[in-house]
Amino acid sequence: MTPSSATSQKTYDAGTPPTAAGPGDAYRSERSLFPGDTGSFPLELRQALVRLLRGPYIDGTVDAPLWTTILTHRASLQQYLSEVFLLLTVDPERKIALLTPAGIDAVHTQPIVARKPLRREETLLALRLRLLLDRQAGTGTDATITRGGAREILAEHRQPGAVDDKRLDEQTDASLARLLALKLLLPTELPGEYRVSNALALALPFDAIDQIPAYLAALDADDTTEDGTE
Secondary structure (H helix, E strand, C coil): CCHHHHHHHHHHHHCCCCCCCCHHHHHHHHCCCCCCCCCCCCHHHHHHHHHHHHCCCEECCCCHHHHHHHHHCHHHHHHHHHCCCEEEEEECCCCEEEEEECCCHHHCCCCCCCCCCCCHHHHHHHHHHHHHHHHHCCCCCCCEEEHHHHHHHHHHCCCCCCCCHHHHHHHHHHHHHHHHHCCCEEECCCCCEEEECCCHHHHCCCCCCCHHHHHHHHHHHCHHHCCCCC
16 A cells, blocks of 8 residues: 555545434434344334234234234334335224235235135135124124034035035135134134134225125126135
8 A cells, every 4th residue: 555545544534433323323222132133113012013914913802911012102013014015904992903915006016915815615704704793793792603604604605506515524624724724713612613803804894794795696606716716
């Protein structure tokens, strides 16, 4: 290195003061939870985010502290979730919170919580359970369905000419398993009986519950949905 370049480098270093730590840096430092942590949320808020992202939903009747955190910091949570094209949906009456993809077709990106669409039988069963949930609302009793009841529902919506009972049993068990995996159905103490989750009302939203019978009729009339429907 030449003397002139060394002098130039020394002058540059001396003329570049270190960045001063601002209030935001102190805030992040206090909440640092691991090496390299640059987050600013406190622990309980980060845990709420993880639970929401893990899904499929938060039930406030099961975890009251988490529910309180979500209600208290709803605006902050939504601000963060907006960065990844997600919306926080909260139903205070049912005490359910879940994430839904934002309408982002204009920016041509895939939603972070894309899930495999419900198959035809899963959709039919879920819609009938949605009606059952609405009828039970305000009664003080849980909406429940048995395996036999689910089979009867799917039997009512069998394709014309379908008489394969073994196939119907397989469809019933597969539909129940999918709704259980999504926690739209919850197991009870009784074998073969399930409680309909309040989250079903948010997972299958309708402006008016009267729209569902017409939707069911459309599914029955559409022969192209044999392989699945959303």
